[in-house]
Amino acid sequence: DGGITQSPKYLFRKEGQNVTLSCEQNLNHDAMYWYRQDPGQGLRLIYYSQIVNDFQKGDIAEGYSVSREKKESFPLTVTSAQKNPTAFYLCASSTGVSNVLTFGAGSRLTVL
Amino acid sequence: EDQVTQSPEALRLQEGESSSLNCSYTVSGLRGLFWYRQDPGKGPEFLFTLYSAGEEKEKERLKATLTKKESFLHITAPKPEDSATYLCAVRPLNYQLIWGAGTKLIIKP
Numbered sequence: 736d737g738g739i740t741q742s743p744k745y746l747f748r749k750e751g752q753n754v755t756l757s758c759e760q761n762l763n764h765d766a767m768y769w770y771r772q773d774p775g776q777g778l779r780l781i782y783y784s785q786i787v788n789d790f791q792k793g794d795i796a797e798g799y800s801v802s803r804e805k806k807e808s809f810p811l812t813v814t815s816a817q818k819n820p821t822a823f824y825l826c827a828s829s830t831g832v833s834n835v836l837t838f839g840a841g842s843r844l845t846v847l
Numbered sequence: 848e849d850q851v852t853q854s855p856e857a858l859r860l861q862e863g864e865s866s867s868l869n870c871s872y873t874v875s876g877l878r879g880l881f882w883y884r885q886d887p888g889k890g891p892e893f894l895f896t897l898y899s900a901g902e903e904k905e906k907e908r909l910k911a912t913l914t915k916k917e918s919f920l921h922i923t924a925p926k927p928e929d930s931a932t933y934l935c936a937v938r939p940l941n942y943q944l945i946w947g948a949g950t951k952l953i954i955k956p
Contacts, residue, residue, distance in 0.1 A: 775948055
């Protein structure tokens with residue numbers, strides 16, 4: 736079945752550590768996105784990529800980094816510069832920038 | 848400023864009790880309004896896209912409608928399995944989605 740796989744499902748980070756969240760899709764979608772979800776707030780865009788080797792900052796990119804070396808993969812690194820990283824992170828993809836998003840199951844990051 | 852507001856924040860209904868969820872928006876040109884369903888600890892699942900005022904779409908017990916200022920998600924005779932958080936998002940002229948905070952719907956048997 737086609738879809739988006741995010742891993743790990745749960746992740747714990749100590750202060751000062753960088754962590755990387757994996758996102759893989761087999762939908763042959765060109766565009767991929769990372770969102771952050773916090774209680775009581777709408778989804779906020781961190782980064783997005785429309786083609787391989789190209790990506791753009793979203794509304795809250797500070798403290799995060801991404802890469803897009805393959806069409807299928809769009810990993811997100813949460814760096815130590817992100818002061819409040821505890822959140823639910825969602826990866827999504829679409830056939831184009833204006834089309835419907837398909838989401839992964841999410842990764843929950845907790846800072847200890 | 849582009850903005851999306853969903854109400855109520857939470858809604859508790861008895862099984863079979865019909866109601867509506869609201870999504871109000873102000874955007875600089877609407878290129879689409881989207882409804883998603885999200886179960887606890889999971890990613891959102893797509894339900895509907897609406898593009899112009901007067902448009903309606905239906906799926907099982909759900910019907911989405913759109914005006915120039917808001918969208919309603921009507922749920923008819925809901926069942927406990929309809930319990931979820933329903934998210935609304937709008938796509939303005941710059942194509943980047945703006946999301947509401949969601950409405951948590953609880954259907955009691």
